[in-house]
Amino acid sequence: MRWLSLLLSLLSANVLPAQWFSDPVRVDGQLSAYQPLAAASQPWRICVLIPNAKDRYWWGVAWGLEQDARRLGLQLGVYEAGGYDHPDVQVRQFDHCVAKRADAFLIAGVNTTDLCSRIAVQQSAGRQVIDLINGLGCESLSSRSRVDFADMASATLGYLIKLSQGWPIRVGWLPGPADAGWIKDAERGLHSALQGSAITLIHGGYGPLDRSRQAQLTRELFKNEPELDYVIGNAEAALFATELVNSARSPTRVLSLYATDRVLQQVREGDVLAAPTDSPVIQARIALDLAVRGLQGDVLPKIVSPQVEMLDAKALQRFDLEHLAPPERYRMTTQELPD
Structure with a gap:
């Protein structure tokens, strides 16, 4: 009952x-x-x-x-x-x-x-x-x-497959830390969605989700693969990738594996193409x-x-931001469990 x-x-x-x-x-x-x-x-x-x-x-x-x-x-x-x-x-x-x-x-x-x-x-x-x-x-x-982050990755790849209309494209991949369960799930979904597509995936390496490490991995990816059509990365990698793309006036487009309010601000401004939200x-x-x-x-x-839900500039017009981010004034603090 x-x-x-x-x-x-x-x-x-x-x-x-x-x-x-x-x-x-x-x-x-x-x-x-x-x-x-x-x-x-x-x-x-x-x-x-x-x-x-x-x-x-x-x-x-x-x-x-x-x-x-x-x-x-x-x-x-x-x-x-x-x-x-x-x-x-x-x-x-x-x-x-x-x-x-x-x-x-x-x-x-x-x-x-x-x-x-x-x-x-x-x-x-x-x-x-x-x-x-x-x-x-x-x-x-x-x-x-x-x-399931497999669904997040599949949604992102599906968005790209539709956008590219089946033409061959080269996509850089910057997931994050190798041992995290959500990264393993994302890569499972990514490789499943790649089956039968015209996408060539170039792995940019694993690393902690701090800006310095993700910036290093992103620089190395662009140096080794200067002709990428798209980059999909964790939020830190995606945000740094937009800086490199803008400074080099590169035609590479950037997507984030997940949405944060900072990522969505870049979606609004046109620097990040899209991101799925969980x-x-x-x-x-x-x-x-x-x-x-x-x-x-x-x-x-x-x-x-x-x-x-896949969020691009159009989808953002109807999305409730409080599903994924706190108010601007909010500052997170840890707190001890009361005795």
Whole structure:
């Protein structure tokens, strides 16, 4: 009956959710509208682990979580590992939250496997663990709030295939850190979408998502491959690529693998051609709602995923920016889980 109750709430498209709503999402593959809880039954203590606070993608995640934690009456701790090259930090942060007796964990993993044995222990103790955005390779999870980055990459390649009308094109690829689950997913989708196309993909190498490393990789790619038609990169690589293209007056066009507010500003100005969005703010809100539902005894779906939407200058005219970014005044800060 609890599962039936959850499904009915998820399928109630005609009811305005408390404070926020998303466009249709997929709940275990079924198209639906997500109806969040109006309040939590008690002030559950939720630990959130994210990879970094270096860009506004994760600021949007933190903003969405903070808003809904306040609305639901929850206690939130938010910890960032400092980058994808610091898996040991995220492990320590998980252990810290265990020591503070967190009721639930929302985890955007630095990699897919390092926390799995620890997660299994917490699951067996009755705590909720939600896979948030990045993709954990653990079998023992309560639920997942994430978009498959294979779909993000496929949408981007599909956009290019349509744009190029089947003509042969050369595309540079700058994904990001090699060990991140979402990068592995993106490359799976990319290579699947390449089958039967006239696209030649040139890999620019892996690296952390800081500007200096991505700038280095982008320079090397343009130096080695000066006649690229397009570049697809993570947000930092895409933004730096636009600088190189503009300074050299190159005909190369740039796309981002995912949208941030900075990327979308460049889309508006014509420097970035397009980017898909996975609506990270909505994913964050859903993840928190799933954790509370699990703590309150609901049987959870395996995965809830916002729809991937390709954003170019035309599509941006109707897109709600608060699905992926915080207000301009917002500045993310980490916060300790209250005792």
